[in-house]
Amino acid sequence: MILVALLEVNDLSTHYFLKESRVRAVDNVSFTVERGKMLGLAGESGCGKTTVALSIIRMLPPAGKIITGEILLDNIDLLKKSKEEMRKTRWLDVSYVFQYAMNAFNPVMNVGEQITEVIIEKGGIKSRSIKKEAWKQVRELFEIVGLDPERVKNYPHEFSGGMKQRAIIAMAMACNPKLLIADEPVTALDVIVEKKILNLLKKLQKDFNLGVIFITHDLSVIAESCEEVGIMYAGKLVEVGSATTIFHNGAHPYTKMLIKAFPSILGEKTYIEPLEGIPPDLANPPTGCRFHPRCPLAIDECKKKVPFFKQYSSSRHLVACYRAGEKII
């Protein structure tokens, strides 16, 4: 039996059109997300992680345009949907936790209200009983994410950062979505709260068979919780594979260097090797492999031709590099 993946992103390119330049924020990116699996998307700041995520729910800022690609959710192309159909899909099928989630709640409405409004909207019909039902659901959701159900009528500012994050997750789960996109959901939190929120996400993902795209630039977080990992560099996906493959058998030079920069991941005591240099300007990316100006293994070919994204050690491990797997001296 052939199982269709929950989400299949094929050859996605998203560019920002500015007054005098065109920022190639995402170029020919392909990956899949399975039901009940968590895909971690990592890479330096500005490499296009958020742009990929926003492309999926089609909420790009006005300058951003999707140039090519398919985004298949349950085999239906989201890019072919009309605006109105897309609006209906949002939150019902795909929910999203934004990068600066702390301000995701409207300060002048209470938290419960903001969750019920989406339940009612997605439920379709409006009636008093539905409203009551929605409030009941919110209480249950609060319980699920570990918040006191008595506080559903609190205002956002009455919650602490961690509680707010739980409430946001409750809101994201409100309509039982198939896919949850979480853009750096824990960056603003302290380590202990971060851990708790991660555990919560993990539990929800298992209990509800949820597909999750987890965006972060902290590889150690990914190592702890994701089954699959994608590494992005300068608008390109350079390597995907299962977490174990990537962390123990990472083939792309950038992946290796990134892992070295997070020595705690493998539990070894090594020197921290910060990445040298800065990522390129995406309005004017380097030719060929975009990593070549910083790559210790770069050869002439790297500057001329873009390396294909192809299978490496297994059918689910893909790398875009001419010298994949070679040792960096």
Added chain:
Amino acid sequence: MGFRRYIIRRAIDSIILLMITVIFNFILFRVMPGDPTTAILGRSGSPVYNPGEYRTRLIERFGLNKAILPFIDKDFQITPDLNTLIDNQFVVYIQKLLVGDLGISFNYFPQEVSYLIFGHRLLNTILLMGLSIVLSFLIAILLGTLASSKFKSKTDMTLIFTTLTSYSTPVFWIGMLIVFFCYGQLGILPYGGSPRIEEYSDLSSWGLDYLYHMIGPLVTLTISFVGAWFLIARDQMLGVFTEDYITTARAKGLKERRVMFVHARKNAMLPMISVLALAMTYLVSGATMTETVFNWNGLGLLTYESVYRQDYPVLQGLLLLVAAVAIISNFIADLIYGLLDPRIRY
């Protein structure tokens, strides 16, 4: 709860401010060089027919021969006299104020200041200003929303340029243009004035004529107010549209109508409330310039007259009224703020 404490604190603030205003108002009209009575009556062109009588009445009524404040005599010298503790002008002033006595006008002698202010003039001003404030407020919000939803488009730019122009145009000159074109050239509007109900046989004919006379000043004021408020409204809407919770609301797949009117508007309205509170002061200050151009007999015109004739008692009364309304409307705005925005209720 928190809200109650917040309101009580703001109420106390307002009361303190009110008291300071009263004191300031008292002192302001007494720092003029010399004895207030001579300062008033000594000026040339005094329209008071009987200065002697006026003077006696003034001194008697306001105790102008008493010390000004405790330990400060009427020539602003420090005195050790213990009697001045209670027996001074300030105490008399407060006593009079508490019973609503603002003194006697000097231009309209022997009419009472309170009679001059709280009569048909106040009504004229409130009607004119109220109408133009409501009208301008609606137009400004409408245009502001339109412009911000089409940020940097041709519509946006045109609206900005037009309103900046009206912001830069002196309001009285707009009035002069209207008089010139609509009265002088076309003859479709009256020259000016504000019809008094006593001069009409029935209410409806007065009402119609009143509104007819109001068109000129109303249009003038509306043009000028919209010029002042449009950019504020636009800026507020723009600010709200970039907020994260609006993005979230959109990502939730809510209908655009709900995003605009429930999520965005509630927040954009907050700062506009303070603008409206500011406008409340105009309700009683009147529009001096517009009322003067159109001879609209309101408090603005009264202000002009009083300055022209140096009618200090009336000016003092007007100033006090305006300050009081300012403080009270500010307090009410804070109250509404507290009701709408839960973050404030600490």
Added chain:
Amino acid sequence: MTLEFDIDVIIMTTSTQIETISEYLVPTRYLRYKIRFKRFWGLYTDSPFGLIGLYLVIFFLVIGITPQILAPYDPNISMTGGRNAAPSTAHPLGTDRIGRDIFSQMIAGTQISLLIGLTAAFIAVIIGTLFGIVAGYYGGWSDTILMRLTDFFIQLPQLPLMLVFVALFGPGVENLIIIIGLLGWTGTSRMVRAESLSIKERAFVEATRAVGASNRHIILDHILPNVLPLVFANMILGVVNAIISESALSFLGFGVTGQWSWGRVLYEARREDAMITGAWWHFIPPGICIMLVALGFALISFSLNEVLNPRLRER
């Protein structure tokens, strides 16, 4: 290479962040200022408003500086050409009721209108900046009191207040400047307070204090340079208010006596009922001048705000 990258980052960030970034990446101070100015100019001329405003203001400034050269007659002397005359080649804007040349009055009036507008706005901004920095930087009681005062003054309608002061202290150039200046500081003070509050919190000030820098040093070296652009934008807007206030007071007859200003020309026009007699040349040109000069300053202020206001920049 580094340089280009720098500029691109800038497009995405707010002005204050830019400074820090470029400070790290660009070697010399001269280059830094050059880049900053280029960037500023680019943003400033993003819409045509900024340039239009600049041209308008320069045009009137030139007239204001050289009235003796441009005015064909002495604005105070009755002409032989007749009274209440319509425009002619000799008198482009006609003459008034005692035969004085209106065009010359307008030229002469440019100077006083601009002078009062600029100086009053300057005074207002100085007071506002002072109050704002004291309130924002020192905080505590001074903050509470100053801000309550600001709130209160913002609430008071300016014109009636100005009129009361004129009634008490009399007209005259100095009085007018002081009165308009004294009542126009509120906006600046609020803004400067907010700004110095945020700068105070910023890391570099913390660091400066840690090495034992004095308050004076922090205010002069860190807060002032950072609020100056905003203060400047506010001052430009203050000029609009001051010019209009001056014209209003002069129009009511409480302006400067013995000197011409546009407001006074309008005052004379109204005294002669020019709107009813149809003598448009007497009151339309001065009104247009006030409007254009004020619009010039308003456009400059608007464009500056576009550059400086981080909220607008983020889009």
